Amino acid sequence: MNLEEIKLLDKESYMNTFGERTGVAFEKGEGMKLFATDGRVFYDFLGGIAVNALGHSHPILKEALHNQVDKLLHTSNLYYIENQAKLAKKLKDATCMDRVFFASTGAEANEGAIKLAKIYHHKKGTGRFGVVSLDKSFHGRTIATVAATGQEKYQAPYRPLPDGFSQVKANDFEALKNAVTDKTCAILLEPIQGESGVRPLDKEYLKKVRELCDREDIVLIFDEVQTGMGRTGDLFCYMNTGVEPDILTSAKALGGGVPIGAVLAKEKFASSFTPGDHGTTFGGNPLACAAGLAVFEAFEKENLVENSKNMGKYFMSELNKITSDKISEIRGRGLLIGIELKEDVAKSVFTELFNKGYLTSLCGGTTIRLAPPLIITKDDIDGFIAVLCDILERI
């Protein structure tokens, strides 16, 4: 089918949640490149919004999936699953966490994390059930995660939302302290807010949040759905903050493109889930976990987390050399980068990048978000910088 035919079919049959999408459909990918149905070739500097950590058609992921498809796709969590146990062990060994539960998406992982914090307090009989999160956050599209997402546009159509959720300004410890009550069970935050424009939380702030949680027996949940799996130059972003959460969520890059999410928790909290308290049909099935194991294998064989750190530093330093007054700020860590542009040019820069064959996203109206595959090279970065400089000069 050509692009026009696909667009027409989409318009006729798909719910209109994504509106007028970017005008392209892809049929093949290889490494950093995506090939469109109309012959155009694009450099993928968004990585499926921080999903395609290995780029496209990575041989290790492809082989693992082919092998798994030949053997078995799905059984049920009624039975033991070798890949699930192995991937849980990988995550546990690589982090400060003791136990893992697999979901299928980031929102489902966050739901699981919120439920775990609630049940921890329920079983202790403290009467705490509230969740404080931050303005400009993004935690997903289910009802509870929308209630935790500090953005009016996502909450407004769905009121009344579940009880007990509130949001405060990010990086403002006094505001957070004032929002916490004797009913608060958890504080939920992204160490770098992704969707609203790549906004890192201060390390000093996070340290104070950790101390507050310790003092008040509040569960600290880090949503690392976007920042996790090597994206910020460490396997998880908490590792470069000096603060350990009690519960951590992951998804996006965990399966390199195959849907999988995870809730990781320290034993003290994880043990609150007992048989029947939580569950899932698809979460952690043999295929999804084969993908997760392959992502870890590629990370190890190709030092991709190290590459994320090194290429992230190089990318940042090259971006910081650009002198254009159309850029107001460059934020981020590792390969999660936000280029904040002046309002009058942001949309055109984004569109011009697309026209020149570079996929990025425009968040919060003025930030170009970059989340390229962790396989990225200096040459790829140099190519992007040259095109961006040219656009900034012309626009």
Ligand SMILES: Cc1ncc(COP(=O)(O)O)c(C=O)c1O
């Ligand atoms: C930080 C964060 N949390 C949660 C989610 C929701 O993940 P999903 O779309 O897989 O449900 C996202 C998605 O962008 C995210 O960036």
